[in-house]
Amino acid sequence: MRVHQVLSGAGPHDAITTEALVFRSYFRRWEWGGADYAARIAPAVNGSVEQLGRLRPGPGDVLLIHHSAGVPRLHELLALPNPKLLLYHNVTPASWLWNHAPLVGVQCAIGRQQLPELVGAVDVAASDSQFNAAELRARGASRTEVIPLLVDLERLGPTLPRAGAAAPKPAEGPVIMFVGRLSPHKRQDELIRVFAQYRRHREPGARLMLVGDPIAPGYTDSLHALAGALAPGAVTIESGLEARELGDRYRSASTFVCLSEHEGFCIPLLEAFHFGLPVIARPAGAVPEVAGDAALLVEDRDPAVIAELVNLAITDSALRAELGRRGRARLERYAPDAVAQRLRSAVERTAEVARARDHTGVRR
């Protein structure tokens, strides 16, 4: 078997590129060949992903199309006779991006426009959450499979503080953390406002730690300015962290708060569970199905309510312990080997469906 992966874009720290590389390691373990391609490649990716224009699949090679943004010349890709498996990771609604990252907004708008064409042309349509599967069905998919994101949590290092890691000192205040692209839909701005109120009314020594790559430099500047105005010196914003460094940040955190308005999966929830952190999250997109009963879900827009929930999650040690236990239990659903088996079944089924299609001329 040979499987070529096609990505909308490849970056050194983005979740989908990371997952594609984990997929590739499983493919090698199964002695499957193929290579990974992307329409747009960030310079820091270092040759592990090739330009999409170089894709030359042999007869019968399976194309695994990860869809998360627009792909140029998609019709040429879909015209290839090869078996095709779509893995839909969701596309951020462009309305969140026009003000701060219009180029990404265009790519996302195109990505959403392309979805019906993709759904109609692939042999098997899959997604990484039920939320995303519902979008596929709304765009014409008659049958969908769910293959959760395959997350390699071991890359983050041990869950206990490592020697030399930046562990919190008892004298320091609690650390609130969020990990995700620095982008308007992730609502780091709202989290900064909540944090400022929490700090003013509950813990003056608290710190907020935001980790993520910027969607546009101007947006990061705006977040820095907001943090400087509302909580001077108490907010750190870091980008480009290696996996071990990210693990260190999780180990130094007291709680994880996600106020994102749109999530197709949300890997950082699982990372926070891995490190035993209590998680507070807005139930947007796939967050409720990924978090289950292991997170405190808050729909409220009132910063005071969210700040008080943060205070509970930090001060109530029994609540923390219960959330930690539930988080670890939740992780069992996403055990990598089980997810990998679902991936393998989907790829093999794609090859079978394509063979049947070639014989009968009928798609699915």
Place this chain on the structure above:
Amino acid sequence: MTEPERALEQARATAAAMRADGAYGEDPQGGELAPADAPTPEKLFEWALIDPDLRQVRSTRRLGAPITALKRGLVRLLGQYHAELIAEQARFNVNLVRYVRRLEERVAALEGRLGGASGEEGEPAPPPE
């Protein structure tokens, strides 16, 4: 211990009680961050017809004159490809500008009609030149 299922309820109650005591009274300053540096329509029109400046193709190294000459030679060699690129981009830009302009005219006309219907003086904004 607070049960996870009751934590939100408790947080709401505590926030309400604290607010009644005078805490959490400040303006939460909600909403999105303001857009940073959105170009004006006039600027967009100016950018629509792209015209790359060959003088910008140069070496920034000391004694880089031969490299500059090489780079400019390569640009000339690839002239056909660049002309195709520029044509594709300009076609898109010009049609987008035309589309925006029509939308602005329609909005101006609608605003004018709305102003007339409500008895106010509705002077439609002229489309940018």
